Amino acid sequence: MIRVLLAEDQHVIRSALATLLGLEEDLEIVDAVDSGDAALASARVHRPDVAILDIDMPGTLDGLAAAAKLRAELPGCRTLMLTAYGKPGHLRRALGAQVDGFLLKTAPPEELVAAIRRVAAGERILDPSLAVTAWDLADNPLTEREVDVLRLLAGGAEAAEIASRLFLGVGTVRNYLTTIVTKLNARNRTDAVRIAGEAGWI
Numbered sequence: 131m132i133r134v135l136l137a138e139d140q141h142v143i144r145s146a147l148a149t150l151l152g153l154e155e156d157l158e159i160v161d162a163v164d165s166g167d168a169a170l171a172s173a174r175v176h177r178p179d180v181a182i183l184d185i186d187m188p189g190t191l192d193g194l195a196a197a198a199k200l201r202a203e204l205p206g207c208r209t210l211m212l213t214a215y216g217k218p219g220h221l222r223r224a225l226g227a228q229v230d231g232f233l234l235k236t237a238p239p240e241e242l243v244a245a246i247r248r249v250a251a252g253e254r255i256l257d258p259s260l261a262v263t264a265w266d267l268a269d270n271p272l273t274e275r276e277v278d279v280l281r282l283l284a285g286g287a288e289a290a291e292i293a294s295r296l297f298l299g300v301g302t303v304r305n306y307l308t309t310i311v312t313k314l315n316a317r318n319r320t321d322a323v324r325i326a327g328e329a330g331w332i
Contacts, residue, residue: 132250135178136162137169137196138212139187143235147182150239157246166191170199178207179250185213185220194220198227208249212242221260222330231255270331271313279306281332284323 134157138144141164148162160176163169167189173181181200183193191199197209210231211224224232231249233242234257245255272280275296282292289307293300307319316322326332 131158132156132180132246133158133160133176133178134246135160135169135173135176135181135207137164137166137181137187137193138162138184139164140184143184147242151243151246154243157243165189166193166196169193169196170203173200173204173207177204180208180210180246182210182212182246185211185224194223194227194229197224197229201228208252210245210249210255220330226330232260233257234259270329272310272326272331276306276310276313277326277332279303280310280323280326283307283319284327284332 134151136144136148136151136159138147144162144164148159151157152159160178161172163172165187166183169181169183170191181197183197185193187193187196193211193213197211200207200209208230209227210233211229212233212235213220214235221232231245231254233245233255237245237257248255270277278296279292282295287295289300289303292298293303296303298306307322310316310326311319311322314322314325316325323332
């Protein structure tokens with residue numbers, strides 16, 4: 131019997147998936163929760179074989195952050211991500227978090243069931259429609275320090291605050307931001323944050 135934990139914030143989808151998977155003789159739904167935080171807490175109690183996690187969930191942990199925590203704390207729990215969109219940034223983060231499977235919510239039910247069984251058996255699964263996206267993921271052109279600067283900018287920090295937090299001069303931070311905008315071929319700093327965020331670089 132494969133013990134499955136389901137985390138999906140939309141009640142209708144969560145209930146439908148729990149009902150669907152519960153019909154399979156070799157699958158047991160040990161819990162169905164609505165956030166990444168609840169998924170981590172539940173997994174600590176129920177010790178599932180597979181955690182099915184929606185990527186976009188409320189709380190301090192989204193699905194990918196929860197997957198990374200599960201991997202660190204419960205290495206025996208395999209993770210299968212579900213998403214409505216095959217965003218390159220999501221896929222990059224999923225691969226970086228070493229999730230075991232990545233499926234679109236539009237996948238047929240039998241494909242989801244098969245993916246759960248394969249992930250539980252130790253295989254890694256990638257939705258076929260995302261294979262080309264995974265292949266084409268560009269390398270991050272930013273240096274580690276540029277990523278630090280842009281991440282703080284994305285969090286709402288101004289140049290002076292970024293300089294203070296990274297022990298840099300304000301002029302140096304402005305130079306970094308100019309370089310970042312140029313490297314990403316962005317229109318401005320806001321556009322640079324968007325580009326890097328969608329690519330999964332920050």
